[in-house]
Amino acid sequence: MSGFWRQAAAVARRDLTGEVRTGEVLLVTAPFGAIALLLIPMAVGTDAPLLARIGPGMYWVVVLLFGVLVALRRSAAEGRPQRELVGLLGLDPAARFAGQALANGALLAVFAAVLGPVAVALYDPALRGWEWVPLLMPLTVAGLALLATVAGWLTAALDSGPTLVPLLVAPLAVPLLLGATQVLEGLRLGEPILGWLMLLVAVDLALAVAGVLGARPLEEAAR
Amino acid sequence: MTSPVVELRDVGVRIGDVPVLRNLDLTVGAGEAVGLHGANGSGKSTLLRVLATLAVPSAGRGRVLGADLASGERFAVRPRIGLVGHEPGLYPELTLAENLGFVARVRGVPAAAAAAALEQVGLARASHRRAAACSHGMQRRAEFARVLLADPDLLLLDEAHAGLDPAAADLVALLTKRARDRGGAAVLVSHDQSRVADVVDRSYELAGGRLAPVSG
Numbered sequence: 001m002s003g004f005w006r007q008a009a010a011v012a013r014r015d016l017t018g019e020v021r022t023g024e025v026l027l028v029t030a031p032f033g034a035i036a037l038l039l040i041p042m043a044v045g046t047d048a049p050l051l052a053r054i055g056p057g058m059y060w061v062v063v064l065l066f067g068v069l070v071a072l073r074r075s076a077a078e079g080r081p082q083r084e085l086v087g088l089l090g091l092d093p094a095a096r097f098a099g100q101a102l103a104n105g106a107l108l109a110v111f112a113a114v115l116g117p118v119a120v121a122l123y124d125p126a127l128r129g130w131e132w133v134p135l136l137m138p139l140t141v142a143g144l145a146l147l148a149t150v151a152g153w154l155t156a157a158l159d160s161g162p163t164l165v166p167l168l169v170a171p172l173a174v175p176l177l178l179g180a181t182q183v184l185e186g187l188r189l190g191e192p193i194l195g196w197l198m199l200l201v202a203v204d205l206a207l208a209v210a211g212v213l214g215a216r217p218l219e220e221a222a223r
Numbered sequence: 224m225t226s227p228v229v230e231l232r233d234v235g236v237r238i239g240d241v242p243v244l245r246n247l248d249l250t251v252g253a254g255e256a257v258g259l260h261g262a263n264g265s266g267k268s269t270l271l272r273v274l275a276t277l278a279v280p281s282a283g284r285g286r287v288l289g290a291d292l293a294s295g296e297r298f299a300v301r302p303r304i305g306l307v308g309h310e311p312g313l314y315p316e317l318t319l320a321e322n323l324g325f326v327a328r329v330r331g332v333p334a335a336a337a338a339a340a341l342e343q344v345g346l347a348r349a350s351h352r353r354a355a356a357c358s359h360g361m362q363r364r365a366e367f368a369r370v371l372l373a374d375p376d377l378l379l380l381d382e383a384h385a386g387l388d389p390a391a392a393d394l395v396a397l398l399t400k401r402a403r404d405r406g407g408a409a410v411l412v413s414h415d416q417s418r419v420a421d422v423v424d425r426s427y428e429l430a431g432g433r434l435a436p437v438s439g
Contacts, residue, residue: 090302
């Protein structure tokens with residue numbers, strides 16, 4: 001394993017070990033996400049066709065809001081002493097970014113997997129083209145994980161911290177949300193989805209490149 | 224002639240509008256250990272951050288381990304610097320063994336070295352305890368284990384003896400000796416000069432953002 005990926009794996013392992021200890025995703029956030037999915041039908045009424053239509057969108061909105069919040073918290077969880085010490089360990093900032101994004105991706109994948117059956121049960125979205133889901137899920141989860149990691153690093157680097165960061169990252173969340181929901185909508189209506197999948201790939205790549213290239217200046221700004 | 228490990232010339236640091244360090248000169252040669260003393264808020268920790276390349280001087284120039292502090296050269300020498308700050312750098316939800324294991328994996332050092340370092344600082348039996356559940360003194364020992372694992376050329380200890388029992392205080396002397404013996408240097412910050420007097424070659428008092436040698 002190269003030095004970069006060895007370091008990224010070490011960071012991912014550290015973050016996931018911390019998550020296993022605190023249980024923030026499975027024990028705290030996932031139940032809240034499930035409750036949010038449950039409350040939406042109560043708010044819009046028992047219009048089954050309407051629920052089936054909005055279900056995929058609601059699912060991704062909940063995954064975005066709750067999942068990204070968890071991932072963002074974990075990315076920003078390191079205090080200044082820890083950030084300074086990892087710098088002195090010779091940890092490549094880009095590898096640190098990659099490792100945190102990998103850990104966030106794993107957390108979001110678990111979160112999305114737990115809420116998926118809940119959304120299907122509550123909204124009965126009558127999906128077609130399930131064979132595309134194994135492609136859609138990783139693309140969307142990867143994008144959200146990268147977005148949350150970038151947001152976490154911005155939180156650490158900017159004095160304004162958590163207040164301003166959601167406003168900065170919200171525009172980046174829109175194409176991810178749009179791509180994920182429109183792929184499912186396209187599958188339901190039998191319309192082409194390739195363009196939406198390519199949008200997800202493009203956003204993932206843009207976030208990954210921005211994160212890796214921006215890691216060093218953001219890390220220095222966070223000191 | 225060997226170039227100094229630390230060489231600061233006319234260095235100033237401002238935090239916001241406040242000048243914390245002013246016109247500061249400091250040279251620490253290979254094999255030397257230096258003590259820094261001063262009252263709370265005198266800028267001791269800021270000076271250590273400059274030496275650790277974590278803060279860039281706003282005036283003057285400096286080199287640490289040959290790297291210009293104002294250029295990207297400083298990133299390359301960071302792995303050769305060992306810093307124990309006054310705030311613990313451990314991950315509280317991880318055990319001591321996991322904390323040290325993380326350091327070993329990042330540096331590409333065998334996991335056995337992490338266990339050996341914990342044993343050397345007397346924490347072998349507590350290695351599976353979470354850092355958050357450890358006393359300040361134990362966390363300090365674990366930080367020393369991290370430094371042992373890194374074996375730095377420049378050792379920086381902030382309030383080196385804070386919260387340590389006499390046995391752990393011997394570790395400060397051990398770490399300093401190791402850095403000196405390998406041709407490196409050590410800078411020990413303490414508000415109490417007498418605690419580090421036996422370990423260092425000379426001491427400086429930091430007051431009003433300026434350094435002054437301490438005689439005797």
